[in-house]
Amino acid sequence: MVKQLKSTIVSTFIATSLLSGAAMAMSVTELQDTNGDGVISAAEITAAREAAKAEKLAQFDTDGNGELSRNERRAMKDARYNAMLVDFDADGDGELSRDERRAAKDARRAAVEAQLDVNGDGEVSAEEAAGMEQVKAEGGKKRGKKRGA
Ligand SMILES: [Ca+2]
Numbered sequence: 001m002v003k004q005l006k007s008t009i010v011s012t013f014i015a016t017s018l019l020s021g022a023a024m025a026m027s028v029t030e031l032q033d034t035n036g037d038g039v040i041s042a043a044e045i046t047a048a049r050e051a052a053k054a055e056k057l058a059q060f061d062t063d064g065n066g067e068l069s070r071n072e073r074r075a076m077k078d079a080r081y082n083a084m085l086v087d088f089d090a091d092g093d094g095e096l097s098r099d100e101r102r103a104a105k106d107a108r109r110a111a112v113e114a115q116l117d118v119n120g121d122g123e124v125s126a127e128e129a130a131g132m133e134q135v136k137a138e139g140g141k142k143r144g145k146k147r148g149a
């Protein structure tokens with residue numbers, strides 16, 4: 001599956017916002033080609049998600065019981081929403097309209113694609129997309145399963 005990134009404007013924005021940590025505001029997991037083989041494998045995505053989850057817990061598990069309660073989840077959503085407002089409330093009315101939400105969603109997808117595009121040629125090649133496809137396909141199945149890459 002080859003996908004062209006929406007626009008250079010968006011990808012430039014994403015590149016800068018990733019550096020500024022806005023990726024987290026958009027709940028985009030920061031993916032890394034840990035073993036340097038040029039693709040983000042399913043295992044690397046899973047590892048990144050586990051790390052993101054741990055970070056989330058560290059930040060929002062206020063009572064430290066290792067789980068996010070309803071209130072803790074709400075606090076997390078509020079924090080995320082406020083962070084999204086900073087980036088995506090284009091008209092500055094303090095709310096995210098349908099269009100603003102769509103822009104945020106597009107940016108998030110672009111951010112993920114930008115990360116998957118390890119060689120930075122602006123396209124996510126089939127090889128680069130394979131790891132994500134695998135994670136999606138496995139869906140709710142057991143995570144952290146080891147497999148020969
Ligand atoms: Ca890799």
Ligand SMILES: [Ca+2]
Nearest residue numbers: 089093095097
């Ligand atoms: Ca708005």
Ligand SMILES: [Ca+2]
Nearest residue numbers: 117119121123
């Ligand atoms: Ca690429």
